[in-house]
Amino acid sequence: MAPGQAFETDFWKDANLRKVWDDIVPGAPRKTIPYTLTRAAIELYCRSVGEDHPIYFDEAYAKTTRYGGLIAPPSIHILLMFSCTPADDWMRSPGTVNAGQSWSYNIPARPNDVIRLEARALDKFIKRERLFVVHDNVFFNQHGDVICSGRGWTIRPE
């Protein structure tokens, strides 16, 4: 999301611009956009899942830890998936059902990191009459370090 650009919360608005299952090419990259992760965004995410560990909130405490400062919870990629993709990304298609995900964590994201995503569909298949797409994602910080990588299995709307 570009600085100052409001996030479109109506996922129907650009629905006609998004690729459907038939259009998605496994291996083809998805469009992504860099995103500056703010302390406020981390704190809002923490509140939504009840995260209350001081390493996410208390700078003085965080400085005493192995991380040397505030970090985001590992699962912050849940937010990054939508903040690093544009409104016409097919992950926003209404009716997209998340069947499961797997993530590996390298280093934590931190407040003010400028996050970059490399993403693609990795596979698509039909199982029990449902249309599946596997997506493959790697998040990097502004130094080019891998923050985390993961895959998700989604059932696409028909």
Next chain:
Amino acid sequence: MTTTFETLTAGDIIDGPKFAVSRESIRLFCDASLDYNPLHLDDDYMKGNFGKTHFGGIIMHGMNNFGLISRMITDWAYPAGAIHRRLETRWVKPVKPGDTIQPTGIVKSKQVTKNARWVLIDVMVRNQNDEKVATGEAMVEFPN
């Protein structure tokens, strides 16, 4: 007692936090994750069928389960000086407003590699009826 790699054994239980699911908690997760899929917002939309599936009303984000499991793992790992390295989950039952869910973990095994020591953990989330709504596996590193 402080958790250490040496004292952990298969079958050890990790209790996660109880989480009351409401329309407000789901809406808050929409705002925090930027996932505004109408599955989580639109009652009229959710009256329809999704292929063979009929949800009958809005459902919680599957990734809210993921966030709760991850919170359980980090809250357990941080005091032990350990690092949450991996989490894989599958959603097996939808979660709806009014449900109360709770993640738990069970230590499955330990393994030592060249540079680190690993604990493998089976994770699950159950609802108030003791039904599994999510299952998966986690890996935690205990640095040498």
